[in-house]
Amino acid sequence: DVKVTQSSRYLVKRTGEKVFLECVQDMDHENMFWYRQDPGLGLRLIYFSYDVKMKEKGDIPEGYSVSREKKERFSLILESASTNQTSMYLCASSFRGGENIQYFGAGTRLSVL
Amino acid sequence: QQQVKQSPQSLIVQKGGISIINCAYENTAFDYFPWYQQFPGKGPALLIAIRPDVSEKKEGRFTISFNKSAKQFSLHIMDSQPGDSATYFCAASMDSGGGADGLTFGKGTHLIIQP
Numbered sequence: 001d002v003k004v005t006q007s008s009r010y011l012v013k014r015t016g017e018k019v020f021l022e023c024v025q026d027m028d029h030e031n032m033f034w035y036r037q038d039p040g041l042g043l044r045l046i047y048f049s050y051d052v053k054m055k056e057k058g059d060i061p062e063g064y065s066v067s068r069e070k071k072e073r074f075s076l077i078l079e080s081a082s083t084n085q086t087s088m089y090l091c092a093s094s095f096r097g098g099e100n101i102q103y104f105g106a107g108t109r110l111s112v113l
Numbered sequence: 114q115q116q117v118k119q120s121p122q123s124l125i126v127q128k129g130g131i132s133i134i135n136c137a138y139e140n141t142a143f144d145y146f147p148w149y150q151q152f153p154g155k156g157p158a159l160l161i162a163i164r165p166d167v168s169e170k171k172e173g174r175f176t177i178s179f180n181k182s183a184k185q186f187s188l189h190i191m192d193s194q195p196g197d198s199a200t201y202f203c204a205a206s207m208d209s210g211g212g213a214d215g216l217t218f219g220k221g222t223h224l225i226i227q228p
Binding site (some may be wrong): 092102 | 119145147154155157164202
């Protein structure tokens with residue numbers, strides 16, 4: 001079974017803190033993605049990566065950055081957390097080519113106070 | 114700009130009935146249309162998907178109907194069961210030519226199947 005593991009289920013941070021959300025996949029997938037999920041808004045793509053050290057902006061990249069130093073690990077960074085970044089963050093991975101099946105982690109619920 | 118519009122936002126169906134969720138898209142470059150199912154506390158999981166070269170795809174009790182000219186697609190759940198109670202998301206993506214293809218999601222439908 002594909003496993004996408006997000007390091008924290010819940011996080012509480014203060015406004016202005018630098019926040020790291022970590023994601024690890026065990027299926028040797030080339031592609032990795034970060035989405036945020038908000039009630040009534042569905043999932044929105046923040047950043048994605050198709051290879052180590054490669055990154056692409058999604059639909060809502062403002063206030064976020066990412067890092068991919070190893071194939072299995074994709075980190076989402078909030079440089080200076082703000083209250084409007086309180087959300088559920090979901091990581092996903094997929095194989096390059098073929099059907100675009102994305103496998104999701106269980107999510108990290110981040111609260112910024 | 115919302116590129117994938119999903120309706121209804123919530124839906125209550127009696128056990129054994131048919132659940133129908135609809136989506137409409139705007140970008141004609143989309144060429145892959147999946148449906149994801151999400152249970153509370155879990156991440157979304159792929160349920161069924163379709164490409165625009167076919168008008169219908171069926172897997173067990175789940176069917177996608179696709180209308181390319183209308184730019185609409187829908188999910189039908191036959192003989193709905195209480196275990197189908199979940200949030201359903203339609204999505205769409207386009208072929209980036211070998212790179213990663215992010216998904217554009219609808220806003221979701223909260224489905225409740227009453228026993």
